[in-house]
Amino acid sequence: MSAENTNVRTNEDIRNDFVLIAQNEYAYLDNAATSQKPVCVIEAEKRFYTDMNANPMRGFYPLSLEATKAYEDARSCVANFIGASCPEEIVFTRNATESINLVAYSWGLNNIRACDEIAVSVSEHHSNMLPWQMVAKATGAKLNYIECKSDGSYSDEELERAINSRTKLVAITHVSNVLGRRNPIEKITEMAHSFGALVLVDASQSIPHMKIDVQKLGADFLAFSGHKLLAPMGIGALYGRKSLLEDMPPFLTGGEMIESVRLDGATYAEVPHKFEAGTVNAAGAYALSEAIRYINSIGYEYIKERDRVLTAKAIEALRKTEHVRILGSEDPYDHNGIISFTIDNVHPHDISEVLAQDKVCIRAGHHCAQPLMEHLKIGSCARASIMFYNSEDEVERFIESVASVRRRLGWA
């Protein structure tokens, strides 16, 4: 597919790029959990193993060189995609969780002290909260939670309270996986940098929906998973400023590993390879680069427009449905494709069960964001999440199914 013909491609054409979506059996609205994968990405993963499979960076024969090139080209592709200054600023990981843990263990434990503070937003996914709880516990540093309002936004006073002269790091998600709200990262990085603090941005939920530019955001670290961005599961990336990555020790878990490295007298490889111990997921990285090419061919303008149209359609209908409460902003545009909701007297698991009977796929539960659930004073919620390939028809199926939930649970 080329960039020229995207304007003439219809939603149906795009749906045909995804095998499960094209079948129209399921209304797949759980994209915030993981996206579907286009055929070109699945083919790329396969092509790595059929055409160029060798261990990258190990052999000197052509096949290994080709595998190395595919892997390193993928790194350059990711670097370009998010505006990194050079490919060395991209470390391939399994997923955003591993990326964040890498920073917590390697940078956090070596740079944060008992007198410091770590500012973490209350709306974080557990994967951007637990690593910082670990660092705080290990170092004696204070964890400062940034509390959001019920629409997911942050007041200036709250940001000023949480980000101060003692702050060493701010860990914050770009887009909340529950409320869909985009956080003011540019403002936060500017505040943090004025105190000499660094900012780690979790872009897992934003990168499928909006153009990421690490320079514009001012991010010092940025993490994302490939699988939410049309790529296979098991490949993710960490962006880190080169000067920061260079000063960080390798990410090794368990003392025994470090010991054996010393006995071998090994010195560490240059960045980013010092963070990529063991055989890497080269096929995954190669497929991720194909996913990025695909996303670029669709274009974020189209993606944002689809998010807006479909989210507005769903939210407007749910608003008219009795007993349904939508979490977060009143404005559909603030949701970035995420619609979290509750239904009076119906537990979210029963909502998703009823929808499952209609083959409408949504998520229910605490969405790995229990502190946010507590902050919003709900135990859990149901969540539909939209991707550009979703159709009006899928959203209608969702709306109809939601409207039938209370009746099917016996509430007249």
Next chain:
Amino acid sequence: MDSRNLYNEILTEHNMRPYYKHELEDADLVLEGVNPNCGDDIWLKLKLDGDVITDGAFVGDGCAISQASADIMLGLVIGRTKSEAIRLIDMFTRMIKGEAGEEEIEELEEASALKDISHMPARVKCAVLGWHTLEEMIGDKGGDES
């Protein structure tokens, strides 16, 4: 599997109008049962006279299946001895695994409304929450005296 009839009348009735969902003053045994992943959370409370369960109640939150199942269970075990209750718990557990016979399922009375859960692995934990909590309270492991 078609789970369309999962939310049958018995189940929805016990969920909407639970008979035993209330506080129980002076309970002899109290135990919390939690499914951390789904957030089902109940406190089961029992009164005993010797070996006989004379009264019971529960409070808490959870999905329709967990709440209705606990309510149905209490209706079944109140008035029975601990060992009879244990036998019913065992029977219910086997029904959920799809291993119970027709006669056993019949003996479970209203709890048999949950037999289709055996085809729905994701919801098994919800259905057995009350039963496992009861087993912990009156089985060999005992429970927290209050």
